Amino acid sequence: MNDRLRNTLFALAAALLAGCLVAAFTSLPTFGRQSGAYRALVLESMEPMRHAQQAVAAVTFDYRGFDTLAEEFILFAAVAGGLLLLRRQEDEETREPTDQAPDRAGIVAAPAVLGLGVVMFPFTLLLGIYVVLHGHLTPGGGFQGGVLVATAFYYVYLSGEYGDLLKIKRDHLASHLEAAGAMSYAMIGALPLLSDYHYMRNLFPLGVSGELLSTGTLPLLNTAVGIEVASAFVLLIAAFLRQVLVIRREKKS
Amino acid sequence: MNALPFLVVVWLLVVGLYGIATCRNSIYLVSALFVAQSSGYLLLLSVGYVNNGTAPITGDIPGTRIMVDPVVQALTLTDIVVGATVSALLLALALQRHKRSGTLDPKSEPPMRG
Numbered sequence: 295m296n297d298r299l300r301n302t303l304f305a306l307a308a309a310l311l312a313g314c315l316v317a318a319f320t321s322l323p324t325f326g327r328q329s330g331a332y333r334a335l336v337l338e339s340m341e342p343m344r345h346a347q348q349a350v351a352a353v354t355f356d357y358r359g360f361d362t363l364a365e366e367f368i369l370f371a372a373v374a375g376g377l378l379l380l381r382r383q384e385d386e387e388t389r390e391p392t393d394q395a396p397d398r399a400g401i402v403a404a405p406a407v408l409g410l411g412v413v414m415f416p417f418t419l420l421l422g423i424y425v426v427l428h429g430h431l432t433p434g435g436g437f438q439g440g441v442l443v444a445t446a447f448y449y450v451y452l453s454g455e456y457g458d459l460l461k462i463k464r465d466h467l468a469s470h471l472e473a474a475g476a477m478s479y480a481m482i483g484a485l486p487l488l489s490d491y492h493y494m495r496n497l498f499p500l501g502v503s504g505e506l507l508s509t510g511t512l513p514l515l516n517t518a519v520g521i522e523v524a525s526a527f528v529l530l531i532a533a534f535l536r537q538v539l540v541i542r543r544e545k546k547s
Numbered sequence: 548m549n550a551l552p553f554l555v556v557v558w559l560l561v562v563g564l565y566g567i568a569t570c571r572n573s574i575y576l577v578s579a580l581f582v583a584q585s586s587g588y589l590l591l592l593s594v595g596y597v598n599n600g601t602a603p604i605t606g607d608i609p610g611t612r613i614m615v616d617p618v619v620q621a622l623t624l625t626d627i628v629v630g631a632t633v634s635a636l637l638l639a640l641a642l643q644r645h646k647r648s649g650t651l652d653p654k655s656e657p658p659m660r661g
Contacts, residue, residue, distance in 0.1 A: 325552055333618065365625045379636070523628075537642060
């Protein structure tokens with residue numbers, strides 16, 4: 295199929311799709327006047343029933359917590375697939391990065407860059423942990439906070455200390471933490487089964503609304519997800535970095 | 548004016564699909580896929596918006612305020628997480644393919660070896 299035919303076909307199909315979508319959207323209720331039944335239901339029931347104040351977290355980890363379990367394992371599978379693809383392949387070899395020009399002095403990172411890395415690393419880490427732990431009270435949660443924690447390690451890379459990230463290989467703590475995060479979500483969900491309740495029932499004490507230790511399992515699930523997301527993104531950047539710096543194609547000689 | 552968010556949704560989806568259909572580089576393909584996917588975020592959020600609505604967090608916001616739909620916001624969160632990791636997987640695929648065949652063009656023959 296040549297390009298012109300392909301593009302003509304695409305233009306026709308896209309115009310048809312766009313027309314159908316516009317027609318479909320015009321029969322939706324007017325923008326800003328929708329009132330889904332679940333909106334009122336969640337907003338009215340979350341405080342009396344769950345002592346929760348953040349509706350998005352309550353929906354993600356309580357009302358549809360079982361969905362989030364599946365979502366967490368999509369993340370787990372995608373990261374596992376990515377790491378599998380970024381391994382050393384059969385016809386490749388690993389070579390520790392060596393100084394290609396030993397006669398020249400290495401590039402010294404500017405003090406401003408180093409300083410920024412040193413200052414930003416702990417603060418970003420702290421912010422990430424805060425966002426994970428307060429996910430059920432303020433905007434945020436395990437997914438958002440986990441990405442923030444991983445970003446803290448990206449500052450290590452940006453400030454030129456990427457050698458530290460290369461040490462993350464198989465059996466590193468991060469890969470165990472990722473598996474542990476995914477597993478503990480499933481385990482916390484399975485705990486109520488021991489006392490003959492259904493899966494993911496909120497068993498823990500609900501506490502006082504608005505306090506750090508409240509809403510039962512929500513903070514625990516947030517922490518599990520935060521640990522998994524943070525270690526998944528750290529593992530991914532380490533794998534991409536190894537791919538660029540360490541793994542070389544074997545010379546066929 | 549009321550139809551604007553939905554028109555932007557359609558525009559983002561079609562532009563993303565155009566990028567997927569015409570690009571000559573797998574990296575651009577992943578970016579175009581992300582553009583098409585972001586139309587999903589916008590659609591979900593516009594479906595859940597209520598006029599003068601505020602964030603669905605009852606802690607500091609007085610209970611008299613109207614709040615937007617939290618269900619679709621949670622769905623958008625799911626969508627973003629899945630999108631980010633699937634992009635990482637596709638980029639890893641593109642990287643390996645470039646090493647095998649020396650090309651990033653999705654239209655060229657893929658290297659098929661058992």
